[in-house]
Amino acid sequence: MEDWRAFVDQRTTEEFKRISARNKVNRAKLKGPACLGRHSMAVTRHKMAMEKNLTSDVEIGRCEVFLRAHTRKDKVVQYPDLAEKLDELYSSNPASRMTGMDDALTELVGSDNRGRMRGLGCSISKVGLKKSAPARSKVENVTKEKESVTQELSQVKKKLDGMTQDIVEMKKTLVDMQKDRQYTQNLSSPTVAKSTQASSPDIIYIGKRCDLLGFGKRGVVARGEVHEVNPNATVHCEPLEDGAFVVVLTEVIQPHAPLWKEDGFASTLGEAGPGSFVQWGKEALRIQ
Structure with a gap:
C-alpha cells in the first residue's frame, strides 16, 4: 500500500502532468x-x-x-x-x-x-x-573467413556433382555394353542351336509370340517371343528354373514390374528393355 500511495502521488503531481502532456x-x-x-x-x-x-x-x-x-x-x-x-x-x-x-x-x-x-x-x-573495436575487428575477420570457406565448399560441391553425373553416365554406358555383349553371346550360344534338336514337346513354342504375365494382379507386363525351351539353356550365365522359357522382349508394358527371375544384369523389365533375353515361367506366359 505504501508503494501504491507513492505511485499515485507521483502520477497526480502538476510536474508529472506537464511532462506527460x-x-x-x-x-x-x-x-x-x-x-x-x-x-x-x-x-x-x-x-x-x-x-x-x-x-x-x-x-x-x-x-x-x-x-x-x-x-x-x-x-x-x-x-x-x-x-x-x-x-x-x-x-x-x-x-x-x-x-x-x-x-x-x-x-x-x-x-x-x-x-x-x-x-x-x-x-x-x-x-x-x-x-570494442578490437573485438569487432576479430569478428569481422572470422566472418570473412567463413564466407571464403563457404565459397570454396560451394565450388567443391559443384565439382563433386559434376563428377557424380559423369559416373552415372559411365555406369549407364557399361550396362548398355554388357547387354549388347550378352545379346550377341546368346545369339551365338550353342545352347540355342541345341534346342532345335531337343526332344522336348515344348519345342513347338519356339518362335511364337507370347504375353508375359506379372505377379499378383499386374496382368500383362510385357510381350515377346519364345526363344528357348531347353532346360539346359542359360540366360546371362544363369541356368533356367524348372518350367521356365527363354523369352526375347519385344515390348515392355510395365517397366517397374520385376523379372520372373533376376539375372544379375537387371531386376525389372524396364532395366532389361526390348531386345533383351529373360527367363519367364511357362505358367506365366500366354502363348499365342
Missing part, C-alpha cells in the same frame, strides 16, 4: 516510431543473430537492427528510402554493414548524439563503441 505532443510528431514493443534493441539484435544461426550478436550490424526496430508487424518499413539506400551502400561497400563510427547508418542519417548510438539501445555510447 509534452511527451504526448512529441510522440505525435514522430515520423517513424519504434515498433519493438516490450523488446529492447539488444534483445532484438540477439533474436536476429539466432534467426541467422550466427555465433555472435556482433555479426548483426546496427543498420539491420535499426530497420527491424522501425518495421511494423505487417512488415512495412517506415523508412523505405533509407532501406533502399542502405542496400545500395552495402553493395558498393560491404564493410559498412558492420557497426562502427563511420558505418552505413552514420553516413546516411548522420552522426549520433552524445551518449547514445542508434540501433544499439541504452547505455551504448561512442566511447564504448571505440573500446
Whole structure:
C-alpha cells in the first residue's frame, strides 16, 4: 500500500502532468516510431543473430537492427528510402554493414548524439563503441573467413556433382555394353542351336509370340517371343528354373514390374528393355 500511495502521488503531481502532456505532443510528431514493443534493441539484435544461426550478436550490424526496430508487424518499413539506400551502400561497400563510427547508418542519417548510438539501445555510447573495436575487428575477420570457406565448399560441391553425373553416365554406358555383349553371346550360344534338336514337346513354342504375365494382379507386363525351351539353356550365365522359357522382349508394358527371375544384369523389365533375353515361367506366359 505504501508503494501504491507513492505511485499515485507521483502520477497526480502538476510536474508529472506537464511532462506527460509534452511527451504526448512529441510522440505525435514522430515520423517513424519504434515498433519493438516490450523488446529492447539488444534483445532484438540477439533474436536476429539466432534467426541467422550466427555465433555472435556482433555479426548483426546496427543498420539491420535499426530497420527491424522501425518495421511494423505487417512488415512495412517506415523508412523505405533509407532501406533502399542502405542496400545500395552495402553493395558498393560491404564493410559498412558492420557497426562502427563511420558505418552505413552514420553516413546516411548522420552522426549520433552524445551518449547514445542508434540501433544499439541504452547505455551504448561512442566511447564504448571505440573500446570494442578490437573485438569487432576479430569478428569481422572470422566472418570473412567463413564466407571464403563457404565459397570454396560451394565450388567443391559443384565439382563433386559434376563428377557424380559423369559416373552415372559411365555406369549407364557399361550396362548398355554388357547387354549388347550378352545379346550377341546368346545369339551365338550353342545352347540355342541345341534346342532345335531337343526332344522336348515344348519345342513347338519356339518362335511364337507370347504375353508375359506379372505377379499378383499386374496382368500383362510385357510381350515377346519364345526363344528357348531347353532346360539346359542359360540366360546371362544363369541356368533356367524348372518350367521356365527363354523369352526375347519385344515390348515392355510395365517397366517397374520385376523379372520372373533376376539375372544379375537387371531386376525389372524396364532395366532389361526390348531386345533383351529373360527367363519367364511357362505358367506365366500366354502363348499365342
